[in-house]
Amino acid sequence: MSTLKTERTRVRRIPDRGYYDKKTIYPIIDEALYCHVGINHNGSPVVIPTIHARINNTLYIHGSAASRLLQSIQEDSNLCVTISLIDGIVLARSAFHHSLNYRSVVVFGQGVIVNDFQEKWDALKAVSDHLVPKRWEDVREPNQKEMDATTVVSISLEEASAKVRSGPPGDDDADYALPIWAGVQTIELKKGTLIPDPVLPDSIGIPDYLK
Secondary structure, three states, X not given: OEOOOOOOXXXXXXXXXXXXXXXXXXXHHHHOOOXXXXXXXXXEEEEEEEOEEEEOOEEEEEEEOOOHHHHHHHXXXXXXXEEEEEEEEEEOOOOOXXXXXXXXXXXXXXXXXXXOHHHHHHHHXXXXXXXXXXXXXXXXXXXXXXXXXXXXXXXXXXOEEEEEEOOOOOOOHHHHHOOOOOEEEEOOOOOOOOOOOOOOOOOOXXXXXXX
16 A cells, blocks of 8 residues: 655655565554644744654654644644654764665645644654553543643645665775775664652552562
C-alpha cells in the first residue's frame, strides 16, 4: 500500500533511497518520539518540534491553544512535517564520503484542527501511549479546562515519503587501498533510569509498565 507520490514528496537527491509505501513510512513515524512541524507564521518560516502519534493513516500533533501552530493553521493550513531517526555514523576513508545511516519521513498536507471531542480524546491518548504505553490508564485524565487549552491537529499521511540510508561507507575505488579504518558506529536511543519525583511518597512503587 503506497502513499500519494507527488512532486513535493518525490526524493530527488539519491532517489534510490526514497520509499513511498506505508510499510516503510509507518514504522518510522511510530518509532520516533517527536517530529518537526514547518509552518508559515506571519510571512516567516517557523519549525516547531512537538510530540506526535499516528492512528491509521492520520498523524496527530498537539500543543497549546494559544500556540503559533494554531494561529498559523487558522491562516494557512499547509504544513510540512519531518521525522528523523539516526542509526549510525558512517565513517569513510575520505572526509567527503562521511555520512549518517538514517530513516526519515517527510509529510505534506493540510492541517485540520480537531474539534470532535472523541477524536481529540483518542488522539491525546494515542500521544500518551506513543511515549509510554498504558500510562494514560494510570493517571488523572484531562478535565474540560485542560481539553479546551489544548489544540489537536490532524494531518493525512496520503502525501508522504521516506528516505533511508543503511550499510557501510561508499568510498571512491582508489580510496579503498588507504590504511584508514572505515565502517559504521551505531547509535541507539533507549530509555534509561527511572528517577522518582523528590516529593513522591516511598509507598508508591514503580508500575509494571515502566519496569
